[in-house]
Amino acid sequence: MKNKYIINAFYALLLIVGLTSCDDRDLVKADNSGAPIVMDLSSDHIFLDKNYPDNPALNVSWSQATYTVPVEVNYKIEASKDKDFKTPYVLGIVAQSIRTATYTVGQLNTAAQTIGLTKDVEGKMFLRVTSALGADKITAVSNVTSVNVTPYALEYPTFYLVGAASYVGWNSGVAQALYKKNNFSYIYTFMTPENFRFLGQQAWDPINYSIDNPGTDMIKRYFKQTSANIVFGDHENMKFTDPTKIYKIEINADGAVQSINATASALGFDYPNLYVVGTLNSWDAATALPMTKKPNVEGIYELTTNLGANSEMKFLGQKSFGDLEWGNILKDNNGNSGFIGPKNDDSNIVFNGNGGSYKITLNLKAGTYTIE
Incomplete structure (x- = not known):
């Protein structure tokens, strides 16, 4: 009987040590002296030609970030109109094995006008790279560099509605296009309380738009403002919460806004005669x-x-x-x-x-x- 008590005490001690070890791992600190440094920009002055949106425009390279533990590192490339990055725009995210990124004319133009540069006028775009351990828990920021960019008139995204909340369900091949007028997109359509998102094409890849929430996959974060009936759904989707009926969906794609609102329509969708x-x-x-x-x-x-x-x-x-x-x-x-x-x-x-x-x-x- 005494041996039984000794064995139980031994297991309890192992459990305490294990939990303490887990807590210690949470206290790991980054070595900020190893922050990623932007080593090279391929150009100092870039004139963006709208006739060649898929041509490469800028290459960004940086050195490797180092931390005190061997955890996967992700790099986020950000652009801003000011060197303090008060409202940064995410150009892209890459994994730890990659330390260079190339952006096309179209991608750089979207970034330029989203941060507030004026079309057909050369303006300064500041760039930096942020490294992060795991789910952005420990970060380190590079030095800031800049490039002069002349953007053209921005072509705002075309949005395609898809998901269980929508008329088409999860069939990306028939995702519903919205009517687009300048930076606004609209549709009066059926909605029901379920998950949904927007696509940039009638296919799952490459572009998806969801709510800008820490729980959303970084590459899908877009809508900074939503009406009360649109909330976080899961790591890929938003969720519609109001009763089933016809709603006016309105998107403002202005880079400083990026909002979505769903307003109930007074009219339905099924009548005996039309x-x-x-x-x-x-x-x-x-x-x-x-x-x-x-x-x-x-x-x-x-x-x-x-x-x-x-x-x-x-x-x-x-x-x-x-x-x-x-x-x-x-x-x-x-x-x-x-x-x-x-x-x-x-x-x-x-x-x-x-x-x-x-x-x-x-x-x-x-x-x-x-x-x-």
Whole structure:
């Protein structure tokens, strides 16, 4: 019996030693004298030519950072308009075995205008490299260097919505494009309380956009501001939290803002009858042309009719200009964008037909229409 107590005490001692060892590992300090030093920039003055966005523009090299423990080191290359890096822009992140990075004309132009350089005017861009152990727990910062850059007018990202919260689910091949106008992107579409994100293309790689949160993978951090119904989901995604219905998704891609807001629409996505009114029937709502509801599918309606040059139209949910009305997305935005907006945020759809037969398809759930 005495031997049993001795053995138990011995195991308890081992447990205490083990826990103490774990605590000691948390107290490791970085050797800041080994901070990464920016050794070379391939250019002093760079004129960015918008005709060659994929050409290499700048190469950044640095020496290896050293720490007191052999833990994986990641390097973050940052740009800023000021040498104090009050609002740094992350050009990229590389693993410890790499100590050089090359950025294209397009990438450097995005960085230049995001930090606030003026198009067609040479401005100074400051650069530095930050090394980090593990999950950014211990960092060391390089010296600061600079390059003079002349950017061109910024082409803002095209955003594609995907995820369980969206109309398309997790199918990246049909991710929903948003209507883009300057630095803003919009869509009226179905949302449900689930995870989602945005892609930069209709494929998973290479560009993803999610919430700028410490829990998000660094390369996917983008949205600095969100409405209250969009929160952190997981390391790749945001989460939508409001009830299932149609929402106006609005993104401001200005580099100083990078916001996303989801506002509930007063209109739904599934109605028993929908109609087309416009120049094809002299804008007479009482004789609006009925659309056919697609069977066994929510929110999709079709009409085949003849359309002449400069045809204009809208969609109605009743044979009058009442509450149920949809047109081209946004006020004072007559055209053929393929995106719908509800009453008070819509304009006329304008289509240049040739007098032949066209099929008009309206998808209220997706927030789109087509004329083919």
